[in-house]
Structures are given as structure tokens and as C-alpha cells.
Amino acid sequence: MLSPSDWSAIWLTVKLAGLTTLILLVIGTPLAWHLARTRRWWKAPLSAVVALPIVLPPTVIGFYLLITLGPKGPIGQLTDSLGWGTLPFSFTGLLVASVFYSLPFVVQPIQNAFETLDMRLMEAASTLRATPLDAFFSVAIPMARPGFLTASILGFAHTVGEFGVVLMIGGNIPDKTRVVSVQIYDHVEAMEYAQAHWLAGGMVVFSFIVLLLMYTLNRGIRMPKI
Amino acid sequence: MKLFKQTLLAAAIAFSTAGAWADEVQVAVASNFTKPLEAIAEKFKAASGHELKISAGATGKLYAQIANGAPFEVFLSADSKTPTKLIEDKLATADSQFTYAFGKLVLWSSTDGYVDANGEVLSKGDFKHLAIANPKTAPYGAAGMAVMEKLGLTAAITPKLVTGENITQTFDFVSTGNAELGFVALSQVQQDGKLKSGSAWVVPAEMYQPLAQDAVLLTKGKDNAAAQTLLDYLQGAEARAIISSYGYDLPETTPETQ
Numbered sequence: 001m002l003s004p005s006d007w008s009a010i011w012l013t014v015k016l017a018g019l020t021t022l023i024l025l026v027i028g029t030p031l032a033w034h035l036a037r038t039r040r041w042w043k044a045p046l047s048a049v050v051a052l053p054i055v056l057p058p059t060v061i062g063f064y065l066l067i068t069l070g071p072k073g074p075i076g077q078l079t080d081s082l083g084w085g086t087l088p089f090s091f092t093g094l095l096v097a098s099v100f101y102s103l104p105f106v107v108q109p110i111q112n113a114f115e116t117l118d119m120r121l122m123e124a125a126s127t128l129r130a131t132p133l134d135a136f137f138s139v140a141i142p143m144a145r146p147g148f149l150t151a152s153i154l155g156f157a158h159t160v161g162e163f164g165v166v167l168m169i170g171g172n173i174p175d176k177t178r179v180v181s182v183q184i185y186d187h188v189e190a191m192e193y194a195q196a197h198w199l200a201g202g203m204v205v206f207s208f209i210v211l212l213l214m215y216t217l218n219r220g221i222r223m224p225k226i
Numbered sequence: 227m228k229l230f231k232q233t234l235l236a237a238a239i240a241f242s243t244a245g246a247w248a249d250e251v252q253v254a255v256a257s258n259f260t261k262p263l264e265a266i267a268e269k270f271k272a273a274s275g276h277e278l279k280i281s282a283g284a285t286g287k288l289y290a291q292i293a294n295g296a297p298f299e300v301f302l303s304a305d306s307k308t309p310t311k312l313i314e315d316k317l318a319t320a321d322s323q324f325t326y327a328f329g330k331l332v333l334w335s336s337t338d339g340y341v342d343a344n345g346e347v348l349s350k351g352d353f354k355h356l357a358i359a360n361p362k363t364a365p366y367g368a369a370g371m372a373v374m375e376k377l378g379l380t381a382a383i384t385p386k387l388v389t390g391e392n393i394t395q396t397f398d399f400v401s402t403g404n405a406e407l408g409f410v411a412l413s414q415v416q417q418d419g420k421l422k423s424g425s426a427w428v429v430p431a432e433m434y435q436p437l438a439q440d441a442v443l444l445t446k447g448k449d450n451a452a453a454q455t456l457l458d459y460l461q462g463a464e465a466r467a468i469i470s471s472y473g474y475d476l477p478e479t480t481p482e483t484q
Contacts (some may be wrong), residue, residue: 070404088404089355091389169389171399172360189287189391190362 002198008175009183009199016179020098024137024155025148026104027099032107033140035208036114058101058164064099066169088098089171094179097169098159106155113147114140146218153214157207249297249452252279252297255443256304257394257409259331259439262472265304266465273459276452279454279475284361285394290445292317299447302439304329304393305365309442322443326460329437330412333371336401336424345427347407348379355388355410357399366393369434370409376433412473419471439474 069078069087076086087093125135163181171179185197255263260282267278285304303309312318335341359367374380388405390396399464404443447453459465
């Protein structure tokens with residue numbers, strides 16, 4: 001069955017995925033709104049940057065994070081001079097990496113929802129003397145609810161499924177950076193196949209339930225018709 | 227149609243004869259020996275015409291791949307236990323096992339002057355991260371753990387350990403400066419008898435079990451004459467000179483061939 005170190009890896013993974021999703025909802029929402037509404041020249045390059053993690057191999061991301069976040073890299077020197085130390089081999093480092101790695105999976109569904117939003121509703125809200133921010137929170141966000149649901153589920157699930165980046169910058173430290181995917185890899189390498197099965201099988205079931213939840217809930221929610 | 231058949235026949239003959247004098251050997255090699263093997267591959271090709279296809283990884287991982295049908299023909303392990311196990315599992319040819327090198331463990335930092343000649347930096351504990359290869363799967367990792375145990379520092383250093391999945395990744399952690407120091411193979415940091423960069427403590431051999439690295443002919447390679455040629459070549463003078471220049475000790479005698 002599951003050992004204490006397996007449970008520790010599971011808890012760490014849930015914590016990492018949960019925090020990553022939360023941070024991404026906070027920074028991803030304004031970003032998605034901007035991308036959905038802007039007609040400026042930077043829309044295409046910005047969209048491309050957001051989508052990069054979808055096409056880049058995790059090894060590329062891991063390699064550059066290891067170099068730039070390390071003590072010889074620009075970001076590493078910055079964090080070090082601020083007294084935070086360097087980020088690789090730390091939970092914070094994984095969090096930073098995951099936020100970047102899962103960014104498109106949160107931004108894109110929200111952006112899609114914002115793009116299909118009927119702007120006349122926002123105008124109606126402002127004729128009722130709602131400030132733009134007010135209208136955003138009481139009209140745009142509730143109407144984009146399916147987008148937010150998809151974004152949260154994909155952001156969470158994608159972070160849980162992260163492996164290559166964590167392997168390259170995590171250093172496999174128990175309770176700090178040894179997440180489930182790395183733990184499974186360790187079990188397989190050490191030929192502890194029975195333990196690998198418990199975790200790997202659990203991941204299959206988890207992923208299926210998450211996706212099932214997403215498709216079921218999203219079918220249940222209907223965009224209000226005008 | 228006749229012309230087609232003739233062309234096909236000619237092509238078949240060309241292929242088979244080409245195969246006879248320039249074969250390929252699929253070699254699985256423990257990460258620490260990658261660099262020397264690449265150097266050996268070049269000389270071996272010049273001497274025999276055979277080409278090596280090299281796959282590097284942690285010994286434990288390569289074992290798992292071989293056990294699950296990987297197409298490797300020769301295995302250069304970082305220990306002697308794994309080749310023995312492969313023979314027991316009937317995945318390697320009995321009697322083909324021999325030691326090709328003794329590995330040396332080194333405590334290395336990419337910063338000049340960081341590691342002193344006696345490794346006292348370890349007991350001072352003035353570092354945030356010490357990199358080590360996964361001791362469960364990589365013999366050099368197990369050797370590093372043995373050294374810390376011997377110095378009575380296991381409990382003090384364990385919270386600072388960062389684990390590379392093999393010795394190459396461990397080296398990367400140290401060379402990028404993300405870990406101040408780490409236990410790596412001397413072959414990774416030494417070339418032509420000199421340290422390439424940084425500072426190092428070559429750990430005295432009595433502090434850890436000898437890292438006898440054994441080669442073995444895998445069952446998949448028993449009909450490939452080139453694989454046997456490679457194993458013979460590894461025990462010859464030319465290969466031994468290369469192996470020694472990377473900082474390995476050599477086995478006293480070369481069994482089998484002499």
C-alpha cells in the first residue's frame with residue numbers, strides 16, 4: 001500500500017497544484033481579459049509567449065529555469081541579493097516553475113470565455129452607473145464561469161501531471177520537491193513496481209475523475225441567453 | 227520486373243556485405259563512463275570499423291530497461307552487482323562478465339578553492355545544497371552516502387541533499403552552481419590527469435566500497451560478433467590508456483583475453 005513517503009508526496013503535490021491554480025487565477029484573469037479585449041500590436045506576441053509552455057519540451061523549460069534561477073543566472077542573482085536565496089531545490093522554486101508551466105492552461109479558457117462575452121451587457125451595467133471594475137466583477141466574471149471552472153481544473157490537473165521540469169530543478173527532496181510523478185519514477189527505477197502501481201493507478205483514476213467532472217459540470221452550466 | 231528484381235538483389239547483397247565489416251553495437255553505459263566510452267568509440271571505429279550506438283543512464287534504470295526488453299547488446303555497468311544479476315536472470319551471457327575499470331569518487335565544486343584537499347568543507351557544513359546521485363539506483367550515490375556515514379555526518383547533511391536521478395544530472399546541479407558542491411565521478415571532472423575546473427577532494431578509496439565497474443555481454447548481443455570484439459577491445463592496451471586518462475583505476479590483469 002502507500003508508504004508515509006508516498007503520502008508526503010501526495011500532500012506536496014496537492015499543495016503545489018492548489019497554490020499554483022490560485023496564483024494563476026489571480027494573475028491569469030487580468031491577463032486573459034487584456035488578451036480578449038486588446039487590439040494593439042502586442043496581442044499576437046503576448047499570446048505566443050503565454051502559449052509557449054504548451055509546445056516547449058519540459059526539458060527546455062527545466063534547463064533554462066535551472067540556469068536563470070541558479071546563483072550564476074540573472075534571476076538567481078536578483079533573488080539572492082534580496083536575501084531570498086536561490087529558487088532551485090525549493091518549494092517556492094517549484095511554484096514559480098509551475099505557474100509558468102501551467103499558465104496557458106488557465107489563461108486560454110478564461111480568455112475564450114471573455115471573448116464570447118456580450119459587451120452590450122457591460123455597457124448596460126455602466127448605464128446603471130456601475131464602475132468598470134464593478135461591472136467586471138458583477139457581470140463579466142459570473143458570465144465567464146464555465147471558463148473559470150475549466151481553467152481551474154486544467155491548471156490543477158496539469159500541475160499534478162508535471163514531471164520533467166520538477167525532475168530538472170527539484171533535486172528530489174522529500175517533503176519539499178518530491179512530488180507524486182517523481183516518486184513514481186523513483187519507485188520504477190528502484191524496481192518497486194508494486195508501490196509504483198498504487199501511485200500510478202491512483203493518478204489514472206484521479207485524472208479521469210477530474211476530466212469527467214469538468215465535462216459534466218460544464219454541460220450543466222448554460223450561458224444565459226439574451 | 228526483371229530489372230527490379232536484379233536491383234533488389236544487388237541492394238540486398240550490398241547491404242549484407244556492408245553489414246559484415248561495419249556492424250553496429252548497441253551499448254548501454256552507466257552515466258559516469260559516457261565520456262570515456264565516446265573517446266573509446268572513436269578509436270574502436272578506427273580499429274575495427276564497427277560503430278557504437280551509446281545510451282547512457284543510471285545503472286538501475288538501464289537494468290530495468292534491459293529486463294523489459296531494451297535492445298542493448300553490451301552493458302557497461304557502474305557496479306558489479308547488476309551484471310551478476312543480469313546473468314542470473316538469463317539476460318546476459320554467463321562468463322562474459324569482467325571489470326573494465328574502478329571508479330573514483332570525488333567531492334567537487336565548480337568554484338575554485340571551495341573544496342579543500344582534505345574534504346573538511348563537509349564537516350564545516352557551510353553550504354546550502356550538496357548534490358548526490360540517487361543512492362538507490364546509482365552506485366556513486368551509494369558511495370557518497372557511505373563517505374558521509376563514515377564521517378558521522380549523515381544526519382547533519384541529509385537535509386541539505388539534493389538528488390540527481392543519475393550522476394550526470396548530479397554533475398549539472400553542481401556545474402550550474404545550484405548546489406555548491408556534490409559527489410560526482412572523477413571521470414566527469416578530470417581529463418588527461420588534470421582537474422578541468424573548480425576544486426575537488428578525491429575521496430580516499432578506503433572510505434567506500436570499491437566501485438568495480440563491470441561489463442557484460444547481453445543475450446541480445448550474443449550473435450553479434452562486433453559486440454564480442456568490443457568487449458575484447460575494452461581490455462586491450464588502447465582502451466585501457468583512455469580509461470586511465472579519465473581518472474579510473476585499472477584492473478590488475480585482464481581475464482579472458484590474456
